[in-house]
Amino acid sequence: MSKKILIIGGVAGGATAAARARRISETADITVVERGPYVSYANCGLPYYLSQDIRKRSALLLQTPEGFDSRYGVKVLVGTEALAIDRATRRVRIKNAAGESWLDYDALILAQGGAPLTPPVPGVDGPNVFRLWTVPDMDRIHEFLESQKPASAVVTGGGFIGLEMAEAFRKRGIATTVVELLPRVMSAMDPEFGSLIAQRLEAHGVRVLTGVGLKAIHAGTREVELEDGRRLPAAVVLLSVGVRPELGLAKQAGLALGETGGLLVDETLRTSDPNIWAAGDMNEIVHKVSGRKVRIPLAGPANRQGRIAASNALGQSLKYRGALASSVVKVFDATAACTGLSEAAARAAGFEVGSATVVRDHHAGYYPGAKELVLKIVYDRKTGRLLGGQAFGEEGADKRIDTLAAALQGKLTLEDLAELDLAYAPPYSSANDPLNVAAFVGLNDITGFSPLVTAAELKGLLAGGADAGGDAERLLVLDVRNLGEYEASHLKGALNIPVDELRFRLDEVPRGRPIVVHCRSGFRSHLALRILKQNGFPEVRNLSGGYLSVLADGGFEREE
Numbered sequence: 381m382s383k384k385i386l387i388i389g390g391v392a393g394g395a396t397a398a399a400r401a402r403r404i405s406e407t408a409d410i411t412v413v414e415r416g417p418y419v420s421y422a423n424c425g426l427p428y429y430l431s432q433d434i435r436k437r438s439a440l441l442l443q444t445p446e447g448f449d450s451r452y453g454v455k456v457l458v459g460t461e462a463l464a465i466d467r468a469t470r471r472v473r474i475k476n477a478a479g480e481s482w483l484d485y486d487a488l489i490l491a492q493g494g495a496p497l498t499p500p501v502p503g504v505d506g507p508n509v510f511r512l513w514t515v516p517d518m519d520r521i522h523e524f525l526e527s528q529k530p531a532s533a534v535v536t537g538g539g540f541i542g543l544e545m546a547e548a549f550r551k552r553g554i555a556t557t558v559v560e561l562l563p564r565v566m567s568a569m570d571p572e573f574g575s576l577i578a579q580r581l582e583a584h585g586v587r588v589l590t591g592v593g594l595k596a597i598h599a600g601t602r603e604v605e606l607e608d609g610r611r612l613p614a615a616v617v618l619l620s621v622g623v624r625p626e627l628g629l630a631k632q633a634g635l636a637l638g639e640t641g642g643l644l645v646d647e648t649l650r651t652s653d654p655n656i657w658a659a660g661d662m663n664e665i666v667h668k669v670s671g672r673k674v675r676i677p678l679a680g681p682a683n684r685q686g687r688i689a690a691s692n693a694l695g696q697s698l699k700y701r702g703a704l705a706s707s708v709v710k711v712f713d714a715t716a717a718c719t720g721l722s723e724a725a726a727r728a729a730g731f732e733v734g735s736a737t738v739v740r741d742h743h744a745g746y747y748p749g750a751k752e753l754v755l756k757i758v759y760d761r762k763t764g765r766l767l768g769g770q771a772f773g774e775e776g777a778d779k780r781i782d783t784l785a786a787a788l789q790g791k792l793t794l795e796d797l798a799e800l801d802l803a804y805a806p807p808y809s810s811a812n813d814p815l816n817v818a819a820f821v822g823l824n825d826i827t828g829f830s831p832l833v834t835a836a837e838l839k840g841l842l843a844g845g846a847d848a849g850g851d852a853e854r855l856l857v858l859d860v861r862n863l864g865e866y867e868a869s870h871l872k873g874a875l876n877i878p879v880d881e882l883r884f885r886l887d888e889v890p891r892g893r894p895i896v897v898h899c900r901s902g903f904r905s906h907l908a909l910r911i912l913k914q915n916g917f918p919e920v921r922n923l924s925g926g927y928l929s930v931l932a933d934g935g936f937e938r939e940e
């Protein structure tokens with residue numbers, strides 16, 4: 381008898397599971413139940429249709445029920461909702477235009493994804509308020525933009541969907557504001573990257589308001605009211621404040637949930653019921669670096685889980701070892717990307733954290749078109765193991781982060797990264813790729829050859845908090861940029877001696893005080909640090925990422 385595989389949810393995880401199941405078994409009876417009108421569509425592409433980068437709507441519809449049937453022999457029931465699971469009789473109650481009925485299964489795969497959260501404020505059901513999760517959501521927004529031609533937009537939530545939609549609105553000539561409750565946008569990344577992203581959005585005409593929540597949406601006046609009383613024009617509002625796993629069915633069926641509130645699965649993606657597997661956004665999974673339980677609602681993990689869940693539902697025993705939360709977002713002409721743990725997340729996970737930020741050209745500076753790339757790596761100071769990375773720039777951010785993702789998967793150390801033999805020719809990189817350089821900087825840090833201090837740590841030292849050990853008065857900030865750079869903007873109280881003059885002006889540097897030395901991006905200050913160290917100044921640290929980190933991190937007292 382053919383094995384009955386029933387899949388609930390027919391997009392990333394579910395569609396992958398169905399196709400994989402057929403590749404494993406020609407005889408399995410495979411059915412997909414999908415609540416929405418479309419199966420296997422490109423939800424990641426929805427913002428790009430609204431920005432008009434993608435012009436053909438049909439390009440987003442990757443498969444149809446007919447296509448699934450003819451190519452895979454998979455029955456797809458769209459417009460069909462699974463209402464309940466009867467685990468004892470292995471049946472699922474479904475409802476569609478034909479009414480309610482039951483479907484039997486031998487193995488059930490849940491791939492129900494998540495649902496966008498709605499902030500609990502008045503006015504969220506207004507006619508000009510939207511969420512972007514499905515093709516019908518996209519169609520509604522498209523229709524509204526075309527028919528109403530709104531002049532103003534507010535996007536609530538500065539995660540990747542919020543940023544993509546802010547760009548989409550702006551590209552359509554709509555005056556757009558992003559409102560983010562947290563102190564920065566893209567909170568998965570460290571604060572300096574949030575600032576870089578916000579600066580780039582603002583450079584392209586998007587206003588960014590952080591650290592403030594939404595109080596109400598007023599459909600009548602087409603305004604959004606913020607918690608601090610400000611009112612913003614909002615002819616259209618997009619809510620993108622997060623996603624919760626879709627667990628109603630799992631709860632009804634009594635399946636165990638995990639500590640993060642996601643569905644509990646073992647490493648074969650089997651739930652607490654031996655006949656039920658699960659894939660995608662609904663699952664609680666393991667973070668590959670921290671080892672902690674997390675939810676990572678992203679397309680890559682969902683697709684790979686779909687593949688593994690289907691394989692195992694058909695008798696294999698593939699393991700899913702977790703994810704790194706690698707992600708990338710386009711910010712107009714720039715790219716922000718990250719993988720693994722941010723510095724903040726690594727600290728929270730209990731690592732003894734070090735980080736190195738380098739600001740380098742994305743390819744050889746002498747080859748036309750070089751663009752500045754900010755690259756940060758995070759590592760464990762005890763073992764040198766890489767923990768994560770973040771990058772921002774107009775070119776080359778994605779390739780560095782993908783390389784780092786491979787490094788994290790292989791549990792590489794700073795030494796490994798320093799040795800990594802990457803492809804080089806001037807149009808693509810430098811003989812020492814920015815990744816190699818970041819590793820050199822990290823190694824110089826943990827060996828004590830050129831110890832680092834981060835912008836956040838420097839802020840703490842300057843504030844003279846408990847951690848600073850009373851350093852605030854004693855600490856000397858030595859700015860080794862040239863005079864013009866210093867005069868344009870510098871940290872309050874910083875002493876300026878350009879690096880090329882330092883050897884001849886050492887007597888101007890007070891002895892017996894801890895020193896933080898910085899330049900614009902960290903290279904000249906590394907040279908200065910080595911001069912100082914070799915001239916009897918033992919307590920010197922280099923500001924990682926230099927003055928650019930100060931500007932990106934914010935909150936420093938500066939003189940301009």
Ligand SMILES: Cc1cc2nc3c(=O)[nH]c(=O)nc-3n(C[C@H](O)[C@H](O)[C@H](O)COP(=O)(O)OP(=O)(O)OC[C@H]3O[C@@H](n4cnc5c(N)ncnc54)[C@H](O)[C@@H]3O)c2cc1C
Nearest residue numbers: 389391392393415424461462492493660661677678679682
């Ligand atoms: C606008 C947008 C942009 C995105 N961009 C990116 C990106 O650039 N990169 C990235 O990595 N990720 C991105 N994502 C996230 C990514 O799309 C999701 O992580 C991925 O789709 C999750 O796959 P899934 O199979 O778990 O759930 P989904 O793909 O959401 O599919 C779940 C399906 O289950 C169906 N379903 C739920 N309950 C039932 C039920 N009871 N009966 C029948 N059907 C049911 C739903 O209708 C839904 O179609 C984006 C998401 C959105 C919305």
